[in-house]
Amino acid sequence: MGNLRDVLSPFTAWKHLIETPVTIRNPIGREAADGYRGFHQNDIEKCIGCGSCEVICQNAAIDMVPVSAPVDGDSGLRPKIDYGRCCWCALCVDVCMTGSLTMSNEYTWVDADPDAFRFIPGVDPKPWDDMEKGYRREGARVLTGAERVEMGELPPEARIDNFDEIVVGYTREQAMIEADRCVECGLCVATCPAHMDIPDYIAAIREGDYDLGLQILYETNPFSEVCGRVCTHKCETACAARHEGDPIAIRWLKRHIVDNVSEDRRLEIVGTPQALPTGRKVAIVGAGPAGLTAAYDLARQGHAVTVYEAQDKPGGMMRYGIPEYRLPYDALDRDIAVIAAQGVTIKTGVRIGREIAMDKLRGEFDAVVLSIGLHIGRSTRIPGTEGPGVEAAIDLLARITAGEEVPVPERVVVIGGGNVAMDIARSMARLQKRKHGAVGVTVTALEDFAHFLADREEIEESFDEGIEIVDARGPQEVVRYKSGKRKGAVKGLRTWAVTSIFDGQGRFAPQYDQGDERLHPADMVVEAIGQAADVSILGEDLTEALEWTRGRLAVDPAGRSSEPWLWAAGDAVHGPDVITAVADGHRVAASVGAMLMAMGEVAR
């Protein structure tokens, strides 16, 4: 039977001769299937020019070409596709970090010029730009993980009565998974004030080469252990991964590298200055991140560097501002030890302007770098701030670090909504828990939660620790007892609701709803609304001679003041964080180094 069918079947096909053909006489113009992979579309507003499409393309069909000026988190480049090479596999669509790149279902196009088939989708207009049909990735990207590996933390109940470090750090397995999410586009590098080689050190983690990772960190940042803990991580706001998921935990990965290299090994890898001593001497005033970074660079150039520090220990705001639960002192000490190992002399407990005059430094050194930070707490100067029971956050934090006794009443109100406000609120909460067994801290901030200045995790962790945060409240008066046994003592903080903070011109001019008044009960009020530099150390003559801009010492882009022997760096001139101070330290060191080299040339 089977054989007979084989013989007859060619003839049975003849019956189709009289049917309408299923083939199309002219296929040009026929629409492809809905999900067809045709010519690309790119939403160039959404595209960030990370180049992942170019990297994944197995046919080298994609070039990244300049279309607009780069800004934070957007290279300004856009993919230009050569359809002579494209095989329409759509890996570029699948890997796209923002979902901007898609494919239309248009696939027919005739042109005699082969170069017409090289164009920038979304920039060079094409008829299929707005087509709805075509290949779209289903759901979010999956080729690179969208979710960040969660960081282990001490739970609130385990941390509230002590200053133990909260963040646990990644294990190697966790770090590997997190590092694996990075596409190494490098958009983050421009955003980092110190332009750290972020993709390179993340790649080192992936390779398991921690020595290499540490070496890369030190090329741009001698405070990587500190920054691995407390950096404001602006890089993460420029991360390509944030568009359809969590940004890479760049800060935690940096910390992970340092955590995995012993202190001895660190000293071996970083080594000591290779340059011959130049005989030039530099004085640095203030052993914070800017001053010590400058010291590190200058010492490695062969200059003799002496750092003067008013406090008993070096570190500046990293030690006396940032609480220990965020940055343990031994972590800071390890970073500083590497810097000291470069032959940097750090003289602590010496206050320039008191023990040694600036003039004397000028006479004894070839250059002086001023990196004095912002250590004077500003006051709101509202009624009642004069007198006992009102403190500056920055003073309290320094006294806590120094191990001094600070007042720990049962109820504390903090004025301010920045990270310093959170630091003092959380430090006081810990001391209260120890002394009274309960937390009684209220933070009042001008800003509402949508515009809060402190980092989101600081706010969340503060809530977890039982701290009350009241947003959009403007302080009006520190109310004091008018009579009785506690006469003159702080009774609380009177506030009004804030309706707006800035005026039409963007100037600071808070407006209040006076009908919405509250008294936040307190035995102590802490002001955390900003700090100023103690420029009194300069002395009258120098202050007079120097140029100033809006109360800050004026410096050129290299950090040099109007006096040719004096540079300034760090919070006192730029701000606002450790990594900016590190960047500033490098900048100033380069400028000072260039001047010292020039001096050497002249002498020769």
Add this chain to the structure above:
Amino acid sequence: MMRDLHDHLKTRYRLGDLAERRANLAFVDVARADLRALLVELRDVHGFTHLSLLTAVDWIEEGRFQLTYLMNNRTANRSLGLRVFLDRADPVGDTIHDLWPTAATYQRELREMFGIAFPGSPRVDEEFILEGWTDMPPYRRDFDTLAYSQQTFSDREGRETHDPRAHMAKKLNPEGQR
């Protein structure tokens, strides 16, 4: 149902655990020596008359190839995938073209794309879709598609690309300062 079948078969064949992907789709590892007998029993006794596909996976890290025989029971609307592992250094599979003639085509494809030999399979060494191919079988994971593409096809004149990081450094930080 798949589980019952698995329980029934594993007394006589060397099978791995049943990996159930859906109610009507499951996979199981099989010892290479047991493959042929199992395929015949599934076809003739258990209604898996259709060979839906035969394909391979390159587990390069483990040094082996996986062959997947996807069998379908049309009446019961069920599929069972049998997985057999071959040494990647000497990849030789056993031909089943006599059980399903279509297998010869799959085996010819696997020979070409993965370099897996199927001695005795009809026309197995003839070119399948790659004409004049001289490189490593292209579905092997150590085949560098990009490098092959770059060697084989020349770029059009005037192509130029920019690394995002270097481009941003040049534009935003021309001094190269840290």
